Amino acid sequence: MMQMNKPELLIPAGNLEKMRTAILYGADAVYIGLPGLSLRAGSAEMSIGDLGAGIAYAHDRGVKVYGALNTFARNSDLPEAKEIIPELAAINIDALIVSDPGIIRLISSVAPNLPIHLSTQANTTNAEAVRFWHEQGVRRIVLSRELNLWEVGEIAAAVPEMELELFVHGAMCMAYSGRCYLSAYFNRRSANQGDCSQPCRWEYLMHEATRPNEPLILEEDERYSYLLSSRDLCLIEYLPNILSSGVVSLKIEGRMKSSYYVAMVTRTYRQALNCLIQQQENYQCNPLWMEELRKISNRGYTTGFAFAEEKITATNPDIKYIQTHEPAGTVLEYDSMQKMILLDVRNHLVAGDELELLLPDSIIKIDAGRMIDLDGNKLAAAHGGNRIYLPLESEAPVGAVVRKKIRTGK
Template sequence: MEKRFIELLCPAGNMDKLKMAIRYGADAVYCAGQHFGLRASSSNFSNEELKEAVEFVHAHGKKIHVTCNIIPHNEDLVGLEEYLVYLESIGVDAIIVADMGIFGLAKRVAPKLELHVSTQASTTNFMTVQMWKDLGAHRVVAAREVSIKDLKEMKDKVDIEIESFVHGAMCIAYSGRCLMSNYMTGTRDANRGQCSQSCRWKYSIVESNRPGEYYPIEEDDKGTYIFNSKDLCLLGHIPDLYEAGIDSLKIEGRMKSVHYVATVAKVYREAIDKYLEEGENWYVRPEWIAELEKISHRPYTEGFSVGKANETAQNYGKSSNTQTHDFIGLVEGYNVEGGYAELEQRNNFKVGDKVEFCQPKGPNVEHVITKMTDVDGNEIDVAPHAQMKVHLYIDTPLEPFSMMRRECKVKEEA
């Protein structure tokens, strides 16, 4: 089939995640500085780190987008002009904006920056897409409440880039514009980057005349998580999104782990590339689904992709994530003569453990640890110390930045 480029856009909550996203197949990454983004509790990037990030991404021939997507109050605008000028000066490819004031300021003071309209702007129809184009936007990130059919109509009627979320956490609020966090905490405004995830909390009913007496909303002694959305997964709709003309497939998850970012990037990279190669013969590989189960996630849903979401898009029983594998080591290199992988420990592992290596490009490699040493060549039975360097003996050469994982009991994480 004739190939049209479609971008895989991955999250980067810090430098490690950014680099792993690029190494595992992202065409572009999105990240935030320490102000003006919607993930204030993420580690984010200092100005110096943003410059380093731009240099790394561009050295790999990829792109970097920076979020400036808060809904600002007057006091939030302090330093914004200087920040936008700085982003332009270091070569950031685009900024993601939800607010008209920030949009207008960026056009005036940093005209070389591409302007991408955030999903927070709730763009759900082609007339709004046309308006954003007329104002000077280069790309519109569609609202998550839009179906693939509607995305296609937007693309057909307006000649502009369209970006769509395909994987990751969903928000109970319309386009993520939530007031619940601020209401429940009094201080943490989700629209200014401080979401408390109130929708994931456990709720019961209290009758005003009976304070302290809690009644479950469902007939269940555990209560219910009535606002808790499942995670989005549109892996199976890659052909539909491609044929709809979508320009960028976006992965959610700047707050997620290195393991999550790398794994999801690799799965979607392989799936996109296979579709471009196979066309109508493409199908979802079971191993892709298996990989997406290994990372921390909630049950998956297709959201609004084929119509309005119904009750099956919510996870009423619990709010925690589950995962089946732990990330326990990072391969820094492979010594061919010695026959060992040079590892950095990320979690305790020992001789006898059955592990697998997820490689940036190659297939997964399974292995039972039979021998390992410290960097001085002394045999060890266990690697207990955080980030300690280990030589793990394995006959199969491994790619640098491969992740060593170990199956675990299915864990639940808040």
């Protein structure tokens, strides 16, 4: 019989809207960037007040909130860190995700009851390292992405007192867990402050020193080769293996990603986890879940390092972003008298578009040919920023996401 912990589904939430989306679609916990000068990643859009309100909202729904403070701090960051840590404890944040031993020491001195989660940026790869961090008061470790599942299982068995968290989905680094300077070099956005702009996904050309205007194009088939770009991690098919290895928290990457991404990934992994909890050893990955995950922007999926035989996440000629659907908008309210949703439009929509409302457990088709403006006039098209009404027989929750199929040839 499979030995399985009750898993936590941990979802990235770059701002309050994404937090609400993650909760609506079934997150057990969310992680966020934190407000505060130099420790802030570009994705953090919350003041302490907003964050406190967000935490109260999450706690009311039984969802935990972890704050990423996983920069490698400079001396000049320390006074601010010292100030912000007790403020975060006061608004009942559930844990801080950190990587710098200096920040861990500060937390222990100014907010000793605040749980500490060690970031994957700390590159924890063995049981002795896990024991070391346990002695420092760390409650949970986000294991290094470079471990395979056998190594994860060995660590869990050797140090059962430590909670283990593992990335199961999202972008992979070609550098060792974010130890990379490309983003800081190209556009001053530091990966080590949680603000990577992912330049490893860009196209690179090579040229001989005396021929600067004759770049060498490296081709695979008829397309470029993306030398530094990895496929995206996706372990939805292997959830039983991961949970039986002793991991307690399944982490989705992507604090910079959109609410639409959050909705799609959360509802898909929630369905898979619910199925796994109910069916245990009879669990089988539903092909529809993979189909859903392929509808969001991705560069092809890989199991990364989870199985020893696929050590490196390979690139391939199809690696440029693949996606079949894109966000159409977010539900602002449901008018039960008129049986209409009010939609905050996020992309250009035309009457013939194939629209689908994503609910946590189902998908409902919507007729884009019946969109009307706020005065009740029929619309042939709508644009990002517009608010429109669309017919819907059954109630839709506020914050639910509507997607549209991308037309071929677009």
